[in-house]
Amino acid sequence: MLVTWKYRPRNTFIQRLDPRTRFLFMFSVIFGLTIPEIWDFRIILPLFAISLTLYLLARIEWKDVRRVWIFIFIFLSLIIGLNALLSGRGGPSSVTSIPSPVLFYVPILDLFGWMVPITISKAWFALNQMLRMLTMAILAIPIPYTMDPNVYGTAFKRMGASDNVSFTMDLAFRFLPTFARDFTITVDAQRARGYEMEALKGGLVERIKRLSPLIIPVVMQSTVTGEEVIDAMDLRAFGTSKRTWIKTLTYAPRDYFMLGLGALIFITCCVLKWGFGIGDYFVPDFFTAFFVG
């Protein structure tokens, strides 16, 4: 198997941005939605439009991200399915327990008569949550494809992280392909001993046990590598004094524009919610009307 990093240089607006700008903008949107707890679709929708525009500007080929998208959709559907539809407790309970007409019942434990009602409110909540999560996710997805792996460390350092934390970012990118290669070799080595991953049978514990021929060698390899890397870094004086980061980053006017937009989004969300009381969850009339008539 070939292990290649997904990053490719492209001449796009997104890739000309300073990496710090991209992280800070992403955080502005995420914190704008989460800190004031924005659930109002009238605020989420325009933010989604901005995120989507930025995603499209990154011009990533579909075949590169197809698998990621499939994964994200399965993941989100699971989370939202469990969270919004089935559970009555926890975070979304405040919104999902709003009295609302029942659309249908999900028979969870039919025998015991446990039927979970799906109300209009829950359905709208699910849609809302999907949109809200996508707004945040599509800012993050393009990062590995469009950000030079060599600038992460510097970017984190310049955003105020310590030398250790920042260099850990660099190390992660350095050793990810090594890790992937070790894993591939181990899979091949065990297949050559007749091991078949398709033959994973039995319960969860049994399955995990059956995976140990893959997991243990990879963990062992990583541990050995880790120890040698520590020696290698010690021998070149890592962590002995304040480090120079040779790569420099400078903001261009486009970065100030994006940072300003990020700040505006965050402040607007806060002001709307705490100043004007706008941003809470509600089921719009047109959605109720769609079902109830």
Add this chain to the structure above:
Amino acid sequence: MSNTPLVIENLSFQYRTRPELAIEDISFDLKQGELLLIAGSSGCGKTTLARAINGLIPRSYRGERKGRVLLHGRDVAEMKIAEISQVVGTLLQDPERQIVASNVFNEIAFGPENLGLPRAEIASRVDQVMKRLNIEYLLERETFNLSGGEKQKVALAGVLTMNPSILLLDEPLASLDPASAYEALDVFRSLADEGKTVILVEHRVEDAITINPDRLLYMEDGRTRYLGPIRELPREIDYTQVKLPAPWVVQRVKALDNAPVVSPKPEVKERGEPLVVFEDVDFRYDEEYPLILQNVNLKIYPGDLIAVLGPNGAGKSTLVKHAIGLLKPTKGRVLVEGQDTRKMSVAQIARVLGYVFQSPTHMLYAPTVHEELEFGPKNLGFKPELISKSIAESLETVNMKEFEEYPPLALSFGQQKRTTIAAVLAMRSKILVMDEPTAGQDFANYTRFMEALCGTYDGASSILSAHFAATLFITHDIDLAVTYANRVLLFGDKHIVADGAPEDVLKDADFLLKYRVRPTSLLNLNLSLLPKTGRFLPAESLAGFA
């Protein structure tokens, strides 16, 4: 600051976790521009000595140290690691693990960045070092995609930017193919000529002495066995422990009057039905990528003991992965016992062909050797009686009976290697395929390992000939092909460029060099004695003819 870069006085060290001394009473000093070769088999204490010089002892490895290590007159134990790193530059054994940055520029700048030097100073150091090593063309490259030789140059550059006066090279040739190893050695020599003090820790003495080290320190059991000029290499050095040039071995065998042992290679009597057939095989990973195999034709017969030689990246591993069905040809076909591998699962092929990967840590996982050996036969659906029988026999064969209940990961590297062979034996495969069987082992260990597999005693058959119909191994070490194989495949340029008896394939030095295979002293001596011997022999056995 003293002029003598390195003085070691009565140095002993005992790791906190070990009952015995790792090194004992070592003393020597090194002048500026001197090149010292440190040799010895694994466990002789050379790595511990290296750690005592570069300060990892006592900083990272705890224990009891006696004596002193002085760098330009200052004791290592009293210096900060940042200071030591500017005096001693260490190149570790595996450049893959020494390289900590994703791209070449960042890697080379890493040390000076850690010292907190100004940016302009760092840039100028990186520039100078890259020019010095002629690797400017690598500047923009990702470190992961470099070849082994390139990785090592980049790792060396990363060390040189610290401007050390002493270079400590810990088995730097271990992961390189022969041609890259010689390039690296030339660089080390020229650095010594420019005034660096170079300490080269290496068990491949034959290769290392080509660059005329000023002195040799030969270690055994943590002690100095010999320290002095190479030319007066003393008799005490055991030619079975480190790899010496073949003519020296012959001299020594003659002087010691050791009766030369001649173990017969398996002979191919009559060629029956081939076990594995490659028919016009082409392979590429994807449409976008270039061909890795092109028009490969090969038949493996019972009785074959094949060595596959060729440069890194030529496609040797890709070739054997086709035989086990891990890869399927893009064009053409591969037949295992007459069946197309496209129609067989890897597990089905594993009944015929057992593949031992290069590093045991890529496959060992079980809590005991017994369970490790059970894995393959269980996967193949063997009956319980057959499984226990197979395990008992294979442990017996590789001489590991007493380790049956040991955890494989706690065994020595050589024992792990034997466990991996036993794991394949237990599957009762007919063909044994090994990828770099000797990699990661020192000379003494790998000779013992290969002897155990291929050696024959008192007319009995070897492990290989008794248990496998055919064996194929990939190697960089041409001497393995000379000593053990009865057939050599030279792989180069996406296909097999030569296939035949070792005496035929290996006779033309220019042809071999074209495919980065470098003739060794053993090959040359064998070629010159071929009229008398009639076939290639190990160095000891040549003593009877020279």
